[in-house]
Amino acid sequence: MVDTQTELTDPTDQDPTDLTDLTRRLVHAGTASDDQIQALVDAAGLDAVARALGEEICFRCPEPVNPMPIDVALDVGHRDQERRLVLHVVRDRPVRLREDRPGTIWSQVGIGVTDLVRRLYGRGDRRMTGDFRNTFLPSPDDPESLYSMFSELSTLLSSAAQATGTVMAGCAPRCPDLGELSLRYGSDKWASFHWYTPHYERHFASLRDEPVRILEIGIGGYEDDPGGSSLKMWKRFFHRGEIFGLDLYDKSELNETRLTALTGDQNAPEELIAIAEEHGPFDVVIDDGSHMNEHVHTSFRTLFSYVRAGGLYVIEDLQTAYFPGFGGSSGDTAEPHTSIGLVKRLLDDLHHREYEQRSDTEPSLTQRTVVGVHMYHNIVFVEKGVNGEDGLPAWMDASAWDALGAK
Ligand SMILES: C[S@@+](CC[C@H](N)C(=O)[O-])C[C@H]1O[C@@H](n2cnc3c(N)ncnc32)[C@H](O)[C@@H]1O
Known part of the structure; x- marks a missing residue:
């Protein structure tokens, strides 16, 4: 039998720069306990894990449909740390992690590393909501710039939504059917x-x-x-x-x-x-x-x-x-x-x-x-439907239970 704890975190054969090895461990971790996932991240380091997860997400993202280029920030949290991945999303180009200085962030998604590992490598039928927070147009440094591009605002909003949808589809084990259709x-x-x-x-x-x-x-x-x-x-x-x-x-x-x-x-x-x-x-x-x-x-x-x-x-x-x-x-x-x-x-x-x-x-x-x-x-x-299930009979109220308990 495989010792899952050792399999996930054994430092002897672990090179944090080796994405293949790390990804193999993350795949195991997808169905492991929270403690085991966290121990793996402690051992490998959040930077390396976030990077490996980011590469996987880019690979899984469907073809972007947004005409306006959008940088989506994916903030991955672990204990009291956070690492920001910036994914560049625009029509006709594969989604990529930005290595250079990102542009304005129009959409931001925050997720705990445990939830992200489960999304990517956990069971395919897990719930696809309720494990992240998101913000659109998070307070741009210069609000004036937003007002000046007011005529483009609806394209910007729909592009930000499409880009975020693309990234979230990349964070899913299966293609979210209706999400794809919605886009x-x-x-x-x-x-x-x-x-x-x-x-x-x-x-x-x-x-x-x-x-x-x-x-x-x-x-x-x-x-x-x-x-x-x-x-x-x-x-x-x-x-x-x-x-x-x-x-x-x-x-x-x-x-x-x-x-x-x-x-x-x-x-x-x-x-x-x-x-x-x-x-x-x-x-x-x-x-x-x-x-x-x-x-x-x-x-x-x-x-x-x-x-x-x-x-x-x-x-x-x-x-x-x-x-x-x-x-x-x-x-x-x-x-x-x-x-x-x-x-x-x-x-x-x-x-x-x-x-x-x-x-x-x-x-x-x-x-x-x-x-x-x-x-x-x-x-x-x-x-x-038919709301026909009976409740407890009236005589069986709290006082009746008290009386029964007293006997
Ligand atoms: C939010 S949009 C609908 C978006 C659409 N359901 C979708 O998902 O693509 C709201 C629509 O409700 C319509 N609407 C507003 N007041 C209404 C009313 N009293 N009766 C029927 N439709 C109304 C508007 O004309 C508008 O097209």
């Missing part, structure tokens, strides 16, 4: 200000091969661009699916097989009902529309009944629950009228059998049919 079609659901696609992959896995009906509120786009990036991404992802988009503005020029752009107001229940009666029921509804808290409530209240059992209702950009300009709360607690207030209510509804209700009130639709509330940073997946 390809220009959706902002991954590697921009949002990191949603791994959550979508997790929750959509069982639907992927089904002839699903998907409705996404909010199609996106600008004056000279009809948008539809995410609709195209869903059409590609759900290869048997029918995709509907809903927007305030007419975007019917996007219509093609399996993709229909509908016009309507997500805050007008009668318009939503007409659409749902004609095109529903849906397996999935995604709210990525105005993100006004009132609108989020109206759409959910109206459309949740048109989600099929076993389906999902997804709400993106829950951060507006804390934005007064969007009808959100101003403090650090999201109030009931906000999107996060709605989610909190659903948690209570999921547990409605656990609290006392007036015997003459029928359980509401959400009390009867919400069977899961999966909450992540700024996004929630509400799962629909």
Whole structure:
């Protein structure tokens, strides 16, 4: 049997400058314990490990798609140290580690060395989020330079997102399917200000091969661009699916097989009902529309009944629950009228059998049919089904247990 500890850190045959040897040890470390990974980094030195990991990431990165050259900083932490790798990312060139003085850093990702080793050499199905922090446009030295390039800002932002997405794809054991599609079609659901696609992959896995009906509120786009990036991404992802988009503005020029752009107001229940009666029921509804808290409530209240059992209702950009300009709360607690207030209510509804209700009130639709509330940073997946599991009978409350314990 291999002694993993010796295998990982034995200094006798270890040359920190020998990348092959170090990489072999890192591969072993991918499935070892945190202590073993840390011991390996202590022995080999963070510089050498960061360098080896950086080379691996460059190799794994897909072809960059960003037209504007972007330097992405990858800060690798270990105990109280940090090493910065700068990856230069631009279309038509392989990603490379910068040896020279980097340009302005437009995107920064920080990750612990243990998590990075696990990402690269750990199990292929590990969770692809929740182990890094990131910042876009981290306070440039000279903010004036940013203002002066305002006209290029949207290209800069999308290039920074694409470059970061490329680097994060290089930090993955497998190609993150939806992340790649998101970059390809220009959706902002991954590697921009949002990191949603791994959550979508997790929750959509069982639907992927089904002839699903998907409705996404909010199609996106600008004056000279009809948008539809995410609709195209869903059409590609759900290869048997029918995709509907809903927007305030007419975007019917996007219509093609399996993709229909509908016009309507997500805050007008009668318009939503007409659409749902004609095109529903849906397996999935995604709210990525105005993100006004009132609108989020109206759409959910109206459309949740048109989600099929076993389906999902997804709400993106829950951060507006804390934005007064969007009808959100101003403090650090999201109030009931906000999107996060709605989610909190659903948690209570999921547990409605656990609290006392007036015997003459029928359980509401959400009390009867919400069977899961999966909450992540700024996004929630509400799962629909039959909420029929019984709780403890009322007589078996804490006092009953106390009485039993006393016997
Ligand atoms: C964030 S963009 C959608 C991005 C798109 N879902 C994507 O992922 O590519 C928001 C869209 O919501 C639309 N919108 C704003 N208010 C709306 C409303 N009341 N009803 C329907 N759509 C609305 C806007 O016109 C805009 O196209």
